[in-house]
Amino acid sequence: MSHLNHRWTNRIFPSLVVIAVIGGVWYATTHRAEDTPTTAASSTATPAIANAKPVQKVDAAAEPLATPLVEKLPGKVKFTVNATKVTKVQKVEFYVSSRLVGAAYSEPYTVSVDETILQPGTHQVVAKVYTASVTKDTPPADFTSSVPAGTRPSSDAIAVTPPTPAPGPSNSGNNQSQTTTPTPTPTPSPAPTTVSLPTGVTATPGTTSQPVIALSWDAPADSSAVSYQVWRGGVLLASGITATSYADNGLETAKTYYYQIVSIGSDGSSSDPSNTASATYYSPAAADSNGGSQ
Incomplete structure (x- = not known):
């Protein structure tokens, strides 16, 4: 309101004489409207923020994929594929000696396996990257597995990768007589058997203070499975299981666990x-606090 009165006064009295008495002396000053500074509307400019440069995505079909990284952990082997720059990755599967050992569905694309599922020696790991448009294998990576002390490989442990034979000597450009090692006739490998997957998998939490979840499943009707693998949350939990049940121990209370079962054939196929x-699983105390429900 004072601002409006001031503007009205400036329009009616463009020039005013102000008289004041200070210490018995008269003073007169002239006040003009144009002498009054005007306040311009101010605005604070928002500084431009430089956007971070987005990661340039590439099509897996057009670009080579990186070799899997292998990290040895106590009693385990960890495999990782860097597919950050690949577009629309749906999942990454990891194969050791052509056997599936795990899958990852989000970054980082990592799977850890227990060394007891590997025979001691040199193995090769290959990752299969699934995208919306293509499925592509990475180059293989060699690594050496050793069974932890006090343990032994499972009954269906993955065999080592056979070494690639060195090329024989060549006689080209050499007049000296050399013995050429004959190339052996390869023995045809038997066709892999088709293993049916188990059905009717159930998971039942225990009701005692011991944290356990009991798993059970139905064997394939064609009896093609000789053993089973238990997977929890996409990570191999146990292998060489010949029964159609398994007890998962040492769990956290009030945490949900997810399981899948894989059949293994007589030739090692899965x-x-x-x-x-x-x-x-809920401990009895936690179950009571939840109203006694499991």
């Missing part, structure tokens, strides 16, 4: 994963 079963 089936597709079974249906997913889940369960949540």
Whole structure:
């Protein structure tokens, strides 16, 4: 309101004489409207923020994929594929000696396996990258596995990768007589058997103070499975299981776990994963606090 009165006064009285008495002396000053400074509307400019340069995505079909990284951990081997720059990755599967050992569905694309599923020696790991448009294998990576002390490989442990034979001597450009090692006739490998996946997988939490989830499943009707692998959350939990049940111990209370079962054939081939079963273990105290429900 004072601002409006001031503007009205400036328009009616463009020039005013102000008289004041200070210490018995008269003073007169002239006040003009144009002498009054005007306040311009101010605005604070928002500084431009430089956007971070986005990662340039490439098509897996057009660009070579990186070799899997292998990291040795106590009793385990960890495999990682850097697919950050690949567009629309759906999942990454890891194969050791042509056997599926795990899958990752988000970055970082990493799987860890227990060394007891590997025979001691040199192995090769290959990752299969699935995108919306193509499925492509990475170059293989060699690594050496050693069974931890006090343990032994499981009954269906993955065999070592045979070494690539060195090329024989060549006689080209050499007049001296040399013995050429004859190339052996390769023995045809038997066709891999088709292993059916197990069905009816269930997960039942225990009701005692011991944290356990009991798993059970139905064997394939064609009896093609000789053993089974238990997977929890996409990570291999146990292998060489000949029964159709398994108890998962040492769990955290009030945490949900997800399981799948894979059949293993007599030649080491594996089936597709079974249906997913889940369960949540509650300790008796936690169950009471939740109203006694499991």
